[in-house]
Amino acid sequence: MLKNRSVVTIEDVSDEDLKEIFSIADDMEKLLKENRKADIMQSKIMCTLFYEPSTRTRLSFESAMHRLGGSVISMADVKTSSVSKGETLADTIRMADSYSDIIVIRHPLEGAARLASRFTNKPVINAGDGSGQHPTQTIMDLYTIRKELGHIDGINVLMLGDLKYGRTVHSLIIALSRFNVKITLVSPESLKIPDYILKRVHDEDKIKLSTDLESSLPEADVVYVTRIQRERFTDPNEYQALIGSYSIDSNSLEMMKKDSIIMHPLPRVDEISTEVDRDPRAAYFRQASNGVPVRMALISKIMGVM
Amino acid sequence: MTEENQTLKISKIRDGIVIDHIPAGRSIRLLSILNVGEHSGHTISLAMRVKSNKKDYKDVVKIENRNIAEEELSLISLIAPDATISFIENYNIKEKRKVKVPETISGILRCPNQNCISNAKEPVETIFHIVSEDPLEARCEYCERIFKGSDLIGKI
Numbered sequence: 001m002l003k004n005r006s007v008v009t010i011e012d013v014s015d016e017d018l019k020e021i022f023s024i025a026d027d028m029e030k031l032l033k034e035n036r037k038a039d040i041m042q043s044k045i046m047c048t049l050f051y052e053p054s055t056r057t058r059l060s061f062e063s064a065m066h067r068l069g070g071s072v073i074s075m076a077d078v079k080t081s082s083v084s085k086g087e088t089l090a091d092t093i094r095m096a097d098s099y100s101d102i103i104v105i106r107h108p109l110e111g112a113a114r115l116a117s118r119f120t121n122k123p124v125i126n127a128g129d130g131s132g133q134h135p136t137q138t139i140m141d142l143y144t145i146r147k148e149l150g151h152i153d154g155i156n157v158l159m160l161g162d163l164k165y166g167r168t169v170h171s172l173i174i175a176l177s178r179f180n181v182k183i184t185l186v187s188p189e190s191l192k193i194p195d196y197i198l199k200r201v202h203d204e205d206k207i208k209l210s211t212d213l214e215s216s217l218p219e220a221d222v223v224y225v226t227r228i229q230r231e232r233f234t235d236p237n238e239y240q241a242l243i244g245s246y247s248i249d250s251n252s253l254e255m256m257k258k259d260s261i262i263m264h265p266l267p268r269v270d271e272i273s274t275e276v277d278r279d280p281r282a283a284y285f286r287q288a289s290n291g292v293p294v295r296m297a298l299i300s301k302i303m304g305v306m
Numbered sequence: 307m308t309e310e311n312q313t314l315k316i317s318k319i320r321d322g323i324v325i326d327h328i329p330a331g332r333s334i335r336l337l338s339i340l341n342v343g344e345h346s347g348h349t350i351s352l353a354m355r356v357k358s359n360k361k362d363y364k365d366v367v368k369i370e371n372r373n374i375a376e377e378e379l380s381l382i383s384l385i386a387p388d389a390t391i392s393f394i395e396n397y398n399i400k401e402k403r404k405v406k407v408p409e410t411i412s413g414i415l416r417c418p419n420q421n422c423i424s425n426a427k428e429p430v431e432t433i434f435h436i437v438s439e440d441p442l443e444a445r446c447e448y449c450e451r452i453f454k455g456s457d458l459i460g461k462i
Contacts, residue, residue: 009450088428111423111448115430130421132449196451199437 003304006117006124010135010175011200017301022143024297024306025290032067032293040305041070047100048074049092049116050127051083051107056266057127057137060291061104068296073100093119102303105129123302131165137265138171140294144287145222148261153180156219160186161226161246161271163193168265169226170197177201184208184216188242191228213246217255223248225264225271249273256281263287316351322370322394328386330355333365335459336385339414340369340378348372380408384415384442384459407439415444418457422449434458 002017013021031038046065050058062072075083075092083092089112096103097120105113106127113126128134145152157176163169163185173193176183183206185193192209201207210216217223225248233239247270248262256262264272264284276282300306328336333352342348349370358364374382374391382389383405393401413431417424424432424446433447442455 089423089426090429107423108421109423109426110419110421111446111450114448114450115423115428118430129423130449194451199452200450 002298002301004123005302006113006126007135007298007302008113008117008124008126009133010138010171013135013139015178018139018142020306021139021294021297021301022146024300025143025293028067028293028296029290037067037069038296038300039069040300041065041068041303044070044102044303045100046070046072046299047096047103048072048127049096049103049105049107050075051105051112052128054106054127056288056291057106057134061125061127061136061295064292064295064299067292068299070299089115090119093124096120097122102299125298125302128167131167131170133171134167134265135171136295136298137168138175139298140290141168141172141224141263141265141287142175143294144263144283144290145261147290148283148286149221149259152176155221156182156184157222157224158184158186158216158220159224159226160213160248162191162228162232163187163226164191165229165232166226166265169193169224172224173197173207174200174202177203177206182206182208184210184220186210186213186216186246188228188246191232213252214255217252218257221257221260223252223256223260223262225262225268227264227267227269227271243270247271247273248276250275252276253279253281316353316366316368318397319349319351319368319370319394320397322348322368322372323374324392324394325367325369325382325386326364326390326392327358327388328365328367329388330363330365332385333367336365336367336382339381339385340372340374342369342372377414379403379405380411381414383407384411384455387439387442407436407442410435411444415458417446417449417451418453418460419446419449419451422446422451424448 007013048061065072093116102123104125104127105116107129110130110132112129113124117124126135159169228246230239261281261283266284266288333354337343342350351368353366355363356366387407389405391403392399411434415432415434417432434444437443437445437452443452444458445452
């Protein structure tokens with residue numbers, strides 16, 4: 001039961017919760033297609049605290065709350081708020097507690113959402129904490145896989161790119177390992193998955209580590225690509241040498257199954273060439289559009305109205 | 307030389323505590339985490355690298371007129387998981403206890419992850435959940451990373 005509970009990590013969402021969220025998200029999608037409003041969150045206020053830049057996550061949370069008939073208050077900019085005067089996160093949360101019914105937070109430090117949940121009785125949703133977790137992106141990713149392929153159990157997932165710092169893959173690996181799936185993790189040696197994430201995986205036998213993309217592509221039902229950040233490399237030549245081996249282009253499409261899909265949490269830079277966008281297997285923009293119905297479903301569950 | 311002969315190197319104490327079976331070389335760190343030293347006013351006897359029956363070598367520490375709080379026992383367990391503590395009253399052992407690694411440790415350790423919110427100026431104490439006793443590994447309540455005992459003890 002998610003009612004009045006915080007969602008800090010994907011482990012806070014049970015398998016049963018996931019099923020219910022998916023089913024509600026299906027209904028919300030229909031509602032959105034019919035251009036109707038849910039109006040089940042009237043007089044409820046969501047407070048969004050984004051200490052880091054965000055486009056999709058922030059907009060989709062705010063859009064979801066508005067579509068449900070609720071309102072949103074937010075901290076305009078860290079630079080103009082009391083945070084710049086040295087206010088602790090704990091104090092900011094105490095304030096947000098009295099102004100709103102549900103709090104959404106993104107913060108550069110790991111564990112910030114967990115800390116926030118200790119200073120309020122209102123539910124807190126983690127919208128990304130440093131290199132930690134991003135559970136709502138994961139719910140959205142699982143929803144996308146289920147919608148695109150019809151099922152999650154029995155699939156092969158290839159995850160590609162920055163598996164060390166990419167928080168979306170951390171949550172997703174933990175969540176996928178709860179299903180009957182095979183996961184292949186392909187990354188440069190310096191950006192491989194941290195041990196502390198592998199230790200939280202339900203069954204390590206489901207996971208295979210590799211540095212070779214080409215041999216793993218033909219098996220994959222889902223190719224989940226993440227951005228390799230240029231700034232992670234001290235030598236720009238090293239980045240240029242690497243990026244070609246860990247990106248998806250028309251040659252990669254040749255090697256992939258006809259009914260597979262390519263996902264990406266976006267923003268995309270060099271790791272998926274734009275020629276791939278026209279291929280029906282490119283699911284990343286459809287994936288991003290699932291953000292609103294999935295977050296509508298999650299908010300409704302937490303607020304106890306569904 | 308037998309263990310008995312070795313322990314005679316340090317004289318008996320009247321009142322206080324004896325911490326035995328400390329892994330060789332760790333007694334200085336143990337004293338520092340217990341905050342006993344030149345300014346604490348206690349008389350301390352310390353024997354390093356004493357031949358032990360149990361392990362090859364061990365350290366032994368005797369602190370006069372000092373007791374041990376419950377939370378200090380868990381702290382000792384991180385550095386010396388096999389340590390025994392004898393509480394001495396009037397030259398007699400009043401009680402002998404083995405340290406036990408607790409399920410959680412609050413407030414004593416610092417998170418080695420510099421990007422963890424518990425290292426920011428927030429009004430919270432650290433919480434670590436023990437995930438393995440041997441080798442010692444603990445998970446930070448906040449950043450959820452799992453650390454080796456040696457990384458955590460280095461931060462005390």
